[in-house]
Amino acid sequence: DAGVIQSPRHEVTEMGQEVTLRCKPISGHNSLFWYRQTMMRGLELLIYFNNNVPIDDSGMPEDRFSAKMPNASFSTLKIQPSEPRDSAVYFCASSLRGGAGAFFGQGTRLTVV
Amino acid sequence: TQLLEQSPQFLSIQEGENLTVYCNSSSVFSSLQWYRQEPGEGPVLLVTVVTGGEVKKLKRLTFQFGDARKDSSLHITAAQPGDTGLYLCAGANTGNQFYFGTGTSLTVIP
Numbered sequence: 001d002a003g004v005i006q007s008p009r010h011e012v013t014e015m016g017q018e019v020t021l022r023c024k025p026i027s028g029h030n031s032l033f034w035y036r037q038t039m040m041r042g043l044e045l046l047i048y049f050n051n052n053v054p055i056d057d058s059g060m061p062e063d064r065f066s067a068k069m070p071n072a073s074f075s076t077l078k079i080q081p082s083e084p085r086d087s088a089v090y091f092c093a094s095s096l097r098g099g100a101g102a103f104f105g106q107g108t109r110l111t112v113v
Numbered sequence: 114t115q116l117l118e119q120s121p122q123f124l125s126i127q128e129g130e131n132l133t134v135y136c137n138s139s140s141v142f143s144s145l146q147w148y149r150q151e152p153g154e155g156p157v158l159l160v161t162v163v164t165g166g167e168v169k170k171l172k173r174l175t176f177q178f179g180d181a182r183k184d185s186s187l188h189i190t191a192a193q194p195g196d197t198g199l200y201l202c203a204g205a206n207t208g209n210q211f212y213f214g215t216g217t218s219l220t221v222i223p
Contacts (some may be wrong), residue, residue, distance in 0.1 A: 004155075031209050033210075033211065035213075042213065042214075042215050042216055043156070043201065043213040043216070044213075045210065045211065045212065045213075048209075048210050050209065055208065055210075056208075056210060091155050091156075093155070093211075095209060095211075097209070100144075100161060101146045101158040101161045101203075101211075102146075102158065102203075102211055103158065104155030104156050104157070105155055106153075106154055106155050107154075107155050
């Protein structure tokens with residue numbers, strides 16, 4: 001299995017631009033998570049999907065952030081418009097069942113200048 | 114809001130020494146996981162503990178889940194440079210959501 005695949009690995013964009021991060025979870029996993037990691041705040045849960053349905057998006061910082069999961073094999077996290085404080089590493093993770101642990105992608109390092 | 118506090122935050126030790134990392138919370142979790150993260154990579158799952166008081170061993174690593182399922186510890190025996198990394202604990206609730214701890218950055222000096 002190729003594991004969780006994220007793209008792009010690195011993204012540099014100007015403030016105000018739209019950014020779309022992509023994720024392909026492990027086949028057969030029914031839960032998908034988006035996390036953001038910074039030195040100051042550590043690993044924060046942004047949103048959680050179960051069977052393609054958003055269950056908890058309370059971690060999404062602002063309306064500028066949105067996430068979709070149109071099918072079991074693809075999810076996107078969009079930031080529009082982007083701001084310098086959005087600079088971070090964004091991780092996607094998937095899980096098979098409750099409490100079994102999550103498998104992470106390699107992350108997307110986002111820099112907003 | 115960080116539900117899980119880890120200690121110490123940073124740890125630098127010599128090769129061959131033993132160490133323990135702690136993960137504490139006021140919340141009860143249905144399970145708890147430990148991950149290791151290396152620079153430029155995502156966290157990698159090491160172990161999942163489910164039962165209060167459970168102890169699991171993974172080579173030189175020993176993981177324990179507290180009796181009340183609120184805390185956990187990771188003990189490494191005879192640390193090696195390859196153990197260097199960021200160690201993260203994560204608690205899962207019944208809804209399959211994972212909440213990560215603050216992390217412990219370990220450096221093992223050859």
